[in-house]
Amino acid sequence: MSPDADPHRMSDLGRRVAARRTELGLSRADVAARTGSTQGYIERLEEQLPMPGTAFLVRLANGGEILMLTAADAPLAQAAEADETIAFEEGRVDEAFHQGWSVLVGGPARTVQDRAAADELRRSVHSTPWSGENRDTFVLLTPRRVTGRRVLVEGAPGVQPPS
Incomplete structure (x- = not known):
């Protein structure tokens, strides 16, 4: 800053x-x-x-693929093992100004089977699963469809008045 x-x-x-x-x-x-x-x-x-556009938010999130860490017996891992299409949603609310955004990404998912690739991913991630430990299955979602929504409040800082 x-x-x-x-x-x-x-x-x-x-x-x-x-x-x-x-x-x-x-x-x-x-x-x-x-x-x-x-x-x-x-x-x-x-x-x-x-309020950045969806495309920038995907790039900011390192948009090639979305990495998720889950338990081997979780429904997410099972869907990825079955080569199913899944969806991932991320959003934020600015409670002070009652604004926000939401992005929904859908596409095929797969588990990382190669142990060396999984070890490299483990070294490169900078976060941990919010739901706790014992998550050892890496799932990669390849975005095929990205949709989103922004909620803006007229008069809030950073929101341009209508022309």
Whole structure:
């Protein structure tokens, strides 16, 4: 965050992106390179309340594939083993301004069978399953369809008035 950034004007998404970037030891230039954007856009995302498009959110999430860690006997692992199409949804609500967004990604899923590939994924992930430990099956979702929705509130910071 730049020294003159007003944390009260930051969106929930902007605060989360800045915190995660700092946690990972990445510069804004690093995030820009990974997402195919500019350092100025990452600064704007973090500090000025933009509502980014779905395509950028997918790139920000490292959009080639979505990685999930689950238990071997979980329905998600079973669906991936059966080569079924699954869906994954992510969203955020900025409770202070009653705004938010939601992205739904659907596509084929597969489990990672190669032990070396699974070990590399385990070393590269920067989070743990929110539902607890004992999750040792990696499932990869290849996005084929991405849909989403934004809820904006007129008059909230960062929302342009209608023209």
